[in-house]
Amino acid sequence: MSTVTDVDPTIRRESALQRLTGERFVPIALRGLERSVTDDGAWLCFKALPGARPDQLALEGRSERYTAMSLIGLAAQAAHGRSADLPHARLLDSLCRWAPSTFELGDAGLVLWLLVAQKDPRAEDLAKAILARRDEVLRSTYVPASMEFAYLLIGVAEAERFGVGGNAMREFADAVAERLARNQHPRTQLFAFAARARRRNVLRGRADYRLGSFASQVYPTIGFAFHARATGDPRSARIARTCAD
Numbered sequence: 001m002s003t004v005t006d007v008d009p010t011i012r013r014e015s016a017l018q019r020l021t022g023e024r025f026v027p028i029a030l031r032g033l034e035r036s037v038t039d040d041g042a043w044l045c046f047k048a049l050p051g052a053r054p055d056q057l058a059l060e061g062r063s064e065r066y067t068a069m070s071l072i073g074l075a076a077q078a079a080h081g082r083s084a085d086l087p088h089a090r091l092l093d094s095l096c097r098w099a100p101s102t103f104e105l106g107d108a109g110l111v112l113w114l115l116v117a118q119k120d121p122r123a124e125d126l127a128k129a130i131l132a133r134r135d136e137v138l139r140s141t142y143v144p145a146s147m148e149f150a151y152l153l154i155g156v157a158e159a160e161r162f163g164v165g166g167n168a169m170r171e172f173a174d175a176v177a178e179r180l181a182r183n184q185h186p187r188t189q190l191f192a193f194a195a196r197a198r199r200r201n202v203l204r205g206r207a208d209y210r211l212g213s214f215a216s217q218v219y220p221t222i223g224f225a226f227h228a229r230a231t232g233d234p235r236s237a238r239i240a241r242t243c244a245d
Helices: 009-034 064-078 088-101 105-117 123-131 134-138 146-161 166-181 202-210 214-231 234-244
Strands: 047-050 057-060
Touching (some): 064 088, 064 105, 088 123, 105 123, 105 146, 123 166, 166 214, 214 234
Antiparallel strands (some): 047 057
């Protein structure tokens, strides 16, 4: 017989993990981000390495993608009362100028996710820029990489959920989900680097379809979960669940 004080061991483990993450690892991450600003506050660096002294970091390059990801994470931490001393407005302005014309549309999807999460009115302009490239993304010869295409699915699914982009965004989100689903292997339920396709480099094509990375699983799982949340689509929920399992 159980008592009212009994707690499921799984819940206890999750609670302990959340406490460890929030109390130990998140503060470390926030301090690291504060030291990763480059280009006079316009971007976060691509890589931070040990400097000449223990209290120094040597910053290498800049990363638009990591800047977007970091601000997404910081937006989520704000709900827990945590913040980092960063030039948020300038970083966000840099992303908004860069995202509409970036070659990799998946990165634009990350920025769209960020703008929607922060209820930034510039989300509408970025949504229009992304939708203007619909035909490019959905053409039959386009072979999307699972990770980058999942970034796009996350962004457009969140835009759909909050009504950004209207009916065109809803249709585009469904089309992106349909294309990304082709990258999931029917037997393993894992995502390959990319879908099966005819390529000049036959060996590269086979490797891309038969192999995948950790990132090839994580971001599609998030993307289909977000799409299912936005649309109620049971297929997207099933795809996310089977990959996660």
